[in-house]
Amino acid sequence: MTIGPDEARRLLERELERSEYDGAHVTWWDRASRAVLEWIGSLRADGLGSPAVAQTLLWTAVVVLVAVVVLVVVARGLPRRRARLADGETGGVFDDDDLRPASAIAEDARAALRAGDWSRAVLDGYRAIARGLGERxxxxxxxxxxxxxxxxxxxxxxxxxxxxxxxxxVTFDEVRYLxxxxxxxxxxxxxxxxxxxRTARPAHATTPAVPA
Known part of the structure; x- marks a missing residue:
């Protein structure tokens, strides 16, 4: 199905009006998107010469339209994910099938450190903390x-x-969720x-521990 410039512009405007794009400041992505919209809106069949040229430019506009939408989603998605992290909206520390004891997780973390896999060392290092607290x-x-x-x-x-x-x-959340x-x-x-x-003595608790 072939769509005209006006329809392409309308579709892009509708996409950018979705709630997922709310709350962001004007960025160079916004300015670029607006420039593309204005360019698409300036395309008119009577000013494009031959039908072949008009069709080529139309398909070019559609490709640019799709690229802009994808780039906007990528550019806006990461800041929104950071906002969710700031609000404490993250997932669990462990995967559902991770049943390793704390000692094994800690050893995996140290092995990752020796191998230069810093991110894996962070993730398993914190998991070793969490699992160790549970085992104790x-x-x-x-x-x-x-x-x-x-x-x-x-x-x-x-x-x-x-x-x-x-x-x-905080470091764990940044590595895993951002x-x-x-x-x-x-x-x-x-x-x-x-x-x-792991080596510290716990302080005397005045209240019982409750599930995290």
Missing amino acids: DLVPDVPGATARAIAGRAARVFPVEATRIEHAA DVAATETAAREVLDTEHAV
């Missing part, structure tokens, strides 16, 4: 518990390490925190 009955290892929730519970048991655990949780590439420094900090928590 300090913070219940609840399926679906988020990194921030686990850090909040752990802070009551290890107040001295609370800041480091919270920082490790695809941020971890650095060697970040990986070592998470593993150092895992060792500190």
Whole structure:
């Protein structure tokens, strides 16, 4: 099916009016999109010469239209994902089939560190913290518990390490849910925190631990 310039412009405007694109500041993507819309709107069959030229330009406009929509989705999607992370909307620390004990997870994290896989070291390093807390009955290892929730519970048991655990949780979320590439420094900090928590004596709790 062939669509005209006016219809192509209308479709793009409708796409950009969807709620997924709300709340963002004007960026160079917005300006580029507007420029494309104006260009498509300027196309008129009576000013394009031969039918062959008109058809070629029309298909070019359609390709540009699709490319702009894809680029807008990519450009707007990541900031919205960051906003969800800022609001604490993340998933669980463990995959459903991850039943490794804390010692095995920690060893996998150290192996990743030696191999230079900093992101894997961060992920397994924090998972070792979480699983270790569960094995010691300090913070219940609840399926679906988020990194921030686990850090909040752990802070009551290890107040001295609370800041480091919270920082490790933030690093975990950034790597897992924002695809941020971890650095060697970040990986070592998470593993150092895992060792500190594993070897520390828990503070006396005045209230019982509750599921994270």
